[in-house]
Amino acid sequence: MAQGDNEAALVAEVQEMILSVKMNRRDGMSFLYLESNELLRRLPEQIGRLDWMTWLDLEGTHVSDLGPLAPLTRLEKLDLRGTAVTDLSALKGMTALRHLFLEGSGVSDLSPLAGMGRLRELWLNHTGVTDLSPLKDCIGLRQLSLRGTEVSDLSPLAGLPDLAVLDITGTQVGDLTPLLRLPAFCEGEGEVGISFENTPAAARSKALSRIASDEEDPGLRAEDLVDHLTGGALQAGWRGDA
Numbered sequence: 001m002a003q004g005d006n007e008a009a010l011v012a013e014v015q016e017m018i019l020s021v022k023m024n025r026r027d028g029m030s031f032l033y034l035e036s037n038e039l040l041r042r043l044p045e046q047i048g049r050l051d052w053m054t055w056l057d058l059e060g061t062h063v064s065d066l067g068p069l070a071p072l073t074r075l076e077k078l079d080l081r082g083t084a085v086t087d088l089s090a091l092k093g094m095t096a097l098r099h100l101f102l103e104g105s106g107v108s109d110l111s112p113l114a115g116m117g118r119l120r121e122l123w124l125n126h127t128g129v130t131d132l133s134p135l136k137d138c139i140g141l142r143q144l145s146l147r148g149t150e151v152s153d154l155s156p157l158a159g160l161p162d163l164a165v166l167d168i169t170g171t172q173v174g175d176l177t178p179l180l181r182l183p184a185f186c187e188g189e190g191e192v193g194i195s196f197e198n199t200p201a202a203a204r205s206k207a208l209s210r211i212a213s214d215e216e217d218p219g220l221r222a223e224d225l226v227d228h229l230t231g232g233a234l235q236a237g238w239r240g241d242a
Contacts, residue, residue, distance in 0.1 A: 018046050031055035043068040058083055059101070066090035080105050081123070088112040102127055103145070110134040124149055125167075132156040142184075146171050147195075154178040165218070167195040174200035176208075177229060186226050193218025194225055 017032060030053050034040060040061040048071040056072070057079040064084040069075075070093060077099040078091075086106040091097065091113065099121045100113075108128030113119065119138045126148040133156040135141065143165040144157070152172035157163060158181035166185070173196065179185055185192055195218060196202055202212035211224045 018044065018050060031057075033057045034061060037061050048072065054096075064106075080107075098140075113138065116140075120162075135160075157182065164190060164192045164222075166193070168199060168201075169195045170198045171196075172200060174204070176201045176225065180226070180229055185222060188219070188223065191219070192222045194222040196225075 017034070032047075032050065032053060032055070034057060038060065040058075040063060042065060043063055045068050048068050051071050052074055053072055054074055055077045056069070056075060059079045059081040060083070062084050063080075064086065066080075066085060066087070067090050069078075070090040073093045074096050075094050076096050078094075078097060079101045081101045082104040084106055085102075086108070088107060088109070089112050091100075095116065096118060097116055098118055100119060101121075101123045103123045103125040105127055107124070108130070110124075110129060110131070111134045113122075114134040115137045117138065118140050120140055121143040122135075122138075122141060123145045125145050128150075129146070130150045130152070132151060132153065135144075136156045136159075139160060140162060141160055142162045144163060145167040147167045148170045150172055151168070152174065154168070154173055154175070155178045158178040160182060162184050163182050164184040166179075176196070179194070184190065185194075195212075197212045199212070202209050207228055208225075211221060211228060214221050214224070
């Protein structure tokens with residue numbers, strides 16, 4: 001079968017899956033898994049009719065245009081790992097989005113995510129992202145992974161009240177003091193953790209290198225880091241600079 005025939009067959013299959021979701025709406029079906037369909041390069045326009053859907057998985061597809069998803073404003077979880085997506089403009093109206101996975105995609109501009117107050121979890125590993133300033137008003141952000149990016153400045157994150165779990169391994173971050181303005185991170189509220197091996201920050205001193213390479217619980221690593229950055233003030237009751 002020629003490649004064009006394969007793609008046509010796949011599009012037909014996706015359309016059937018979309019129809020299945022529509023037919024099962026009354027039973028509460030609100031998710032669609034299209035992951036690992038390597039031949040899938042474009043989304044059928046019909047997908048925009050599933051405006052009640054809350055979960056969509058496109059991991060491992062070759063989809064690049066998210067335009068057909070713009071009507072899906074109730075999405076809470078979107079997985080775009082390993083896709084060819086570069087433009088997130090279609091996500092601007094998705095104010096209900098809570099979990100967004102962009103690892104290994106072609107994304108570099110986070111501007112469409114500005115002001116997404118409900119966003120809780122964001123994976124940007126191995127993307128072209130360097131500027132975190134669009135995230136400064138994502139006040140609900142709890143987990144952020146930047147592993148393997150060229151990000152060097154964490155200051156746009158300073159003041160985010162709920163941010164407590166970060167992975168900046170392999171980034172260009174040299175200054176960790178913005179973390180001291182993350183209340184949840186400093187006060188150990190709920191799940192807390194930090195990974196920062198292979199960064200300029202970890203190379204600044206033997207103490208930071210030791211903390212970064214510690215294989216213990218990421219929460220204990222975060223506690224040790226805050227204690228180090230505050231000169232031990234945490235043990236004396238320091239509560240962070242929010």
